[in-house]
Amino acid sequence: MFPHRSTNYNLFGEKLTELTSFQEISCAAVESGFIIRSRKIFPVEFLLTLIFGFYSKEEPSISKFLRIYNSLVDKEKKVVYSSFYERFNNEALAFVDKCLENYISRQKGGVNAELKGYLRTFKDVLIKDNTIVRVHSYLANKYPATRTRRITAGIKVSVLLSVVCNGPHSVTFFPEKTNDAKTLIIDPWVKDILLLIDRGFFKFEVFAQIVDYGGSFVTRLKSSTTSDIVSVGLGIPEKMRKKIIGLDIQKAIEVIKPHKLDIDAIVTVRYYPSGKKKGEFPFKLRFIAIFNEDTDEYHTYFTNIPEHELAGRDVAALYAARWDIENLFREAKSENLLGRLKSKNEAITEIFIRIPIIRLIISRELFGVARRMLEASVVMRLKKRSWAIVFAENARQILYNLGRQKRGLRVSAPWRDIWETLVEGAISPHVNRKTHTSKLYI
Helix, strand or coil: CCCCCCCCCHHHHHHHHHHCCHHHHHHHHHHHCCCCCCCCCCHHHHHHHHHHCCCCCCCCCHHHHHHHHHHHCCHHHCCCHHHHHHCCCHHHHHHHHHHHHHHHHHHHCCCCCCECHHHHHCCEEEEEEEEEEEECHHHCCCCECCCCCCCCEEEEEEEEEECCCCEEEEEEEEECCCCHHHHCCCCHHHCCEEEEECHHHCCHHHHHHHHHCCCEEEEECCCCCCCEEEEECCCCCHHHHHHHCCCEHHHHHHHHHHHCCCEEEEEEEEECCCCCCCCCEEEEEEEEEEEECCCCEEEEEEECCCCCCCCHHHHHHHHHHHHHHHHHHHHHHHCCCCCCCCCCCHHHHHHHHHHHHHHHHHHHHHHHHHHHHCCHHHHCCECHHHHHHHHHHHHHHHHHHHHHHHCCCCCCCCHHHHHHHHHHHHECCCCCCCCCCCCCEC
8 A cells, every 4th residue: 555545635636726816817917907897708618628638748729628628617708719719818818927926926035955964054056047938930039049950939938947836937038039148137126035056047246246245156167267376275185285385277277187086275366347448357266177978078157155164176066066957847848748839829838938937836736745745655655757757647626626616616637546547657666776866955
């Protein structure tokens, strides 16, 4: 017998009811101007249809969503295709935007993962990255693509992933042509936050802003990065330390590489702040070069976390947690069909960029409920990816249950059955296999 069968599954149902609050959805529809009078389209059924009305192995279409919507409402309230299609307008986009904002705000107040060791000194660990969603070429003027010989269009989805919340801390949208560095805005929110940044956001001015606001960061270096070594940690023999002090980091690596030693040093970097015409601003950063015996190459990092607080090899392990955001993008595109529905209609395109993110948030919030409810031995075997797949497979049954609840009817499939299906499908058969983040957070 599975250890979760005796668990109080009612918490799962309560959380799902909270996440799909009919009242909150109705309020968002009114505030956004999507609904003035409830006559033809009902906002709760409309939104729930978009969120739960597709399966990861099928191609979504407005016609399919219409059929599902009509199955949720009473016979006299069904609508025809033209009436349904015309509701995908700017007001509908504002409605979905408002709901996405509400979901992200609610998620920020929760805790779905606990930081370990040194990471407990931070309020959160945020991982920054972008992904490109290809859209209909008809929208190329608004969303121009980069480096292409034919007319294409793309939207850059920029995400800050919260480790503590196990979901997006913020989501913003840009034309594909927008430079990655311009999608990361550093403000006072970064205080007591640890940022894991990809090389696409590499900019000394950004690092200086993070330090000024009281935040921390870890980033990989670009191959063209230059800076002078000021001091070297005790992991390097004294004679070798004297050789590399004052050298550029690339030359220092050439000196150390034959000995296959890690480098942990303080370097001076110089940058020219935007908006200031004269003067360079030097400041010190910690430089880490970890030798990889498999590739016979160095992995290089910059951070402002002191050596006595986090060892060099631990910095490399911490940066590996950046893979979490790649998994999030994969989940959004594979299981939640991000970018799958293409249309010349601008509102439809933007709505179906946001809807998969809402569904992802709901799925991960329920995954957090499972982690809190189940025994520790089972929690260690729960896999986010497996949960996302099984959740997508059961999304439509969840939708039909919610639709029947909205009409005051008994659910067609007991919540207990859905809960057990989700948990059983998400449990890994590999009892002792650990993830790349198991030493960093749980």
